[in-house]
Amino acid sequence: MDFTHTEERQMVVDTLARYIQNEYNLSDRNDAAASPQGFSDVHWNNLAELGMFGVFFTEEQGGFGGSAFDVAAVFQELGRGLVVEPLLDCVLRSGHVLAAAGDFERLAKVITGASRYVVAQAHTTGDRVTAKQSEAGWILNGTAPMVKFAAGADTIVLSAQSGADAAQASFFLIDPTANGVAITHHDTFDGGSASDIHFADLAISSDALLGSAHHADTIVRTAENWACLAICAEALGIMEAIKETTLDYLRTRTQFGTVIGRFQALQHRMAQVLLEIEQARSAVINAAAAVNKSETDCDKALSAAKYSIGRIGTLVAEEAIQLHGGIGMTWEYEMGHFAKRLVMIDHEMGNADHHLARYMQFDLV
Amino acid sequence: MDTTFSPEDEDFRALVRDFVENNLPPEYARIVAEGGYLNKEQLLDWHAILRRQGWLAYNWPVEFGGTGWGPVKTHIFDEEMARADAPKVLAFNFKMLAPVLMKFGSQEQCDYYLPRMIDGTDWxxxxxxxxxxxxxxxxxxxxxxxxxxxxxxxxxxxxxxxxxxxxxxxxxxxxxxxxxxxxxxxxxxxxxxxxxxxxxxxxxxxxxxxxxxxxxxxxxxxxxxxxxxxxEGWTYAKYLLTYERTGIAMVGASKKKLTRLKDLFAEKSRSLSVHEKALLAARIARVEIDLANMDTTNMRVLASVAGGGAPGAESSMLKILGSEIHQELDSLIRRVVGRDAQALRSGEQAPAGATNAAGVYFNNRKLSIYGGSNEIQKNIISKMILGL
The missing domain is CATH 2.40.110.10 (Butyryl-CoA Dehydrogenase, subunit A, domain 2)
Known part of the structure; x- marks a missing residue:
């Protein structure tokens, strides 16, 4: 039983925290987040140079970390800084898809930051992409909706239904500029971008197949688990930042001749926020500890965590805005941008209800 | 970062489990399972059983006749006792007054009173x-x-x-x-x-x-x-209240109660509509997740005090979480029992495992009131942790 980080991991976290503290300010972040790409190439390259991308992978995979607590610790820090650069989408998730497919050559370029791959899963959702085998390779049709940060990616890693049903799906590597690919980009509410990617009779060669055909579910499983853990940890970091800002406000804002933190009605709400954040922290620890356990244990702990951070994240955002009052409603005040990302996290990878329902299915219904 | 118990701790857990299986009188377990309390004679008998094993003053240091276990072993012991529906030892003796005497009492007071707590002379x-x-x-x-x-x-x-x-x-x-x-x-x-x-x-x-x-x-x-x-009594009183709140997360007892709730739910849900079943299942899932989170929150606090000393304001956090989760479990058991919960406790005739669901629910409203109400705990958190 030990809830402290190893020295190496702590050094990585400290390095990242220092970078964010010294180099990453919110107004530049918001400008980059509102740009068509949705993030800054400068920060992207700097984070890669600091070695942050290698933390998500083991030495065998070409990285120098790869444990669940490495991933959680880094994403927690990214959350604290409201970093918009898509380490989750363009490094962690796509990198682990490449790793699961055995493509370590491409993974190496992800780790250095030279290549940006983004995963579009379009074989299980309502809007599907189908892949039909042709003489030269495959023909793709359909739409992959709301693919985060596709605007910044050089390659789309697309899962499409390649057989008779959704269970038979394969991954393909797609050039977003190819004929037959049409992309609609959206700015997103919390900064950054997402894209609907349409495929109309896109012909691709057999080389474009990633890994073996019809095994997309196996290939993506680990990557999705990592992504879920990461977004939970990011949410935790955001909650910590919001808590600190809100506490500062309660200690300094004066009304009725005293700082508002003296009022019991506000103290008790803040105490509840603290409790809930500590519960969210435990949920993230439980999820990280379960990533290498059995499939059921892992899925349960990840759903428990995503449910917890979804519920608690929304609460923390709402309470922080309320405790701030009017100033919390303004664009200019930094806290609001953290609150937006925190709430939007519940709209990614399944919200609290989705994960509660998934959790229930294990042994309750 | 390691969230698992050491092999040594796991061996210890097995030892405790084995002891309870062989030494806890089934009658006492039945009373506890039904949410009842042992009478004086029965509790003193259980104390004597633990005393013979050297585990009665299990949270005390060795020099006072205790076990010298750290917080982790103490937690495991509590969990295993709760799992087996073993009665809790008299907290007033072992968890409240004794730590105060050890820290603030005179040598004479320790020498006189502590042995009398163990041998059953003083209640x-x-x-x-x-x-x-x-x-x-x-x-x-x-x-x-x-x-x-x-x-x-x-x-x-x-x-x-x-x-x-x-x-x-x-x-x-x-x-x-x-x-x-x-x-x-x-x-x-x-x-x-x-x-x-x-x-x-x-x-x-x-x-x-x-x-x-x-x-x-x-x-x-x-x-x-x-x-x-x-x-100087206020200082001692506060120390006692902090001590009283260790173990107040009631992780073991809540885990046991969750198992009982899920068993009851499995049995009763056959007669529920699909929508009723889903609504209840969602509430059960929520409290199960809250409990799993609190288990880790509790372990984090234990790990941080493993070096010794009483926990600080974190115990206020655990008190609130622990009591609310336990009360939610009682509330859900009452709901799952359904119509039958209206009947006053009626001994052998009551449905198995469902006895006194309403009584336990009402009795445990005390959890958020005693030991410093949850509102007082929030005052403590505001002052000690949040600095407001």
Whole structure:
């Protein structure tokens, strides 16, 4: 039983925290987040140079970390800084898809930051992409909706239904500029971008197949688990930042001749926020500890965590805005941008209800 | 970062589990499982069983006759006891007064009272709350006035749990009206057989008899029964309350209760519509997740105090989480039992595992009130952790 980080991991976290503290300010972040790409190439390259991308992978995979607590610790820090650069989408998730497919050559370029791959899963959702085998390779049709940060990616890693049903799906590597690919980009509410990617009779060669055909579910499983853990940890970091800002406000804002933190009605709400954040922290620890356990244990702990951070994240955002009052409603005040990302996290990878329902299915219904 | 127990801890867990399986009288387990309490004779018998194993004063240091276990082993022990529906040892003796005597009492007091707690001679109860001093504990008005080698005590205590079995009471008494209310409080040990003490039962909302009020009229108490220094009692009282709150997360008891809830749900849900079933299942899933999170929150606190010493304001956090989760479990059991929960406890005829669901639910509303209400805990968190 030990809830402290190893020295190496702590050094990585400290390095990242220092970078964010010294180099990453919110107004530049918001400008980059509102740009068509949705993030800054400068920060992207700097984070890669600091070695942050290698933390998500083991030495065998070409990285120098790869444990669940490495991933959680880094994403927690990214959350604290409201970093918009898509380490989750363009490094962690796509990198682990490449790793699961055995493509370590491409993974190496992800780790250095030279290549940006983004995963579009379009074989299980309502809007599907189908892949039909042709003489030269495959023909793709359909739409992959709301693919985060596709605007910044050089390659789309697309899962499409390649057989008779959704269970038979394969991954393909797609050039977003190819004929037959049409992309609609959206700015997103919390900064950054997402894209609907349409495929109309896109012909691709057999080389474009990633890994073996019809095994997309196996290939993506680990990557999705990592992504879920990461977004939970990011949410935790955001909650910590919001808590600190809100506490500062309660200690300094004066009304009725005293700082508002003296009022019991506000103290008790803040105490509840603290409790809930500590519960969210435990949920993230439980999820990280379960990533290498059995499939059921892992899925349960990840759903428990995503449910917890979804519920608690929304609460923390709402309470922080309320405790701030009017100033919390303004664009200019930094806290609001953290609150937006925190709430939007519940709209990614399944919200609290989705994960509660998934959790229930294990042994309750 | 390692969230698992060491192999040594796991061996210890197996040892405890084995001991309880072989030594806990099934009758006691049945009473606990049904949400009941052992009578004095039964609890003293269970104490004796644990004493023979050397595990009665399990949270004490070795030099005082305890086990010397750290917080992790103590937690494992609590979990295994709860898992087996074993009765809890008398907290007033082992978890409340004893740590105060060890830290603030005299050598003579430790030498005299601690062995008597273990051998069953003394059954302690707590004289903290008064009719006019609940959450505002520092406003107590029971007085102790020095008279030669004695104090003369006058006043009234209330909510005295299991006072009907006790022969001793530790009290907060007012010895001074100077300065802040906290500054004039002393910690006094009183023999309940002393003339001038009257104990009256208070019937609780569930119909049970667990608490009392105690009246003191010119009660003569030897001054040697004072713990620590006069007017320093508030410090000791706070220390005791912090100690009282360790284990207050009730992780083991809540895990056991969750198992019972899920068993009942599996049995009863066959007669529910698909929508009713889904609504209940969602509530059960929520509390199960909250409990799993709290289990880790609790372990984090344990790990941080593993070096020794009493936990700080974190125990307030655990008290709130622990009581709310436990109350939600009681509430869900009551719901799952459904129509049958209306029946007053009716012994053998009640549905198995479902006995007294309403009684336990109502009785456990106390969890968020006693030991410093959850609102008081939030005051402590605001002050000690949040710095507001």
């Amino acid at each position: 302690w109860c707590q004289g903290y709350s008064e009719p006019g001093a609940g959450s505002d504990l520092a406003s107590i008005r029971t007085t102790a006035v020095r008279d030669g080698d004695d104090y003369i005590v006058n006043g009234q205590k209330t909510w005295t749990t299991l006072g009907q079995y006790a022969n001793m009471i530790f009290c907060l008494v007012r010895t001074s009206n100077e300065g802040k209310p906290q500054a004039g409080i002393s910690f006094l040990l009183i023999d309940l057989a002393t003339p001038g003490i009257e104990m009256r039962p208070i019937r609780t909302i569930d119909g049970g008899y667990e608490i009392n009020e105690v009246f003191f009229t010119n009660v003569r108490v030897p001054a040697s029964n004072l713990v620590g220094a006069e007017n």
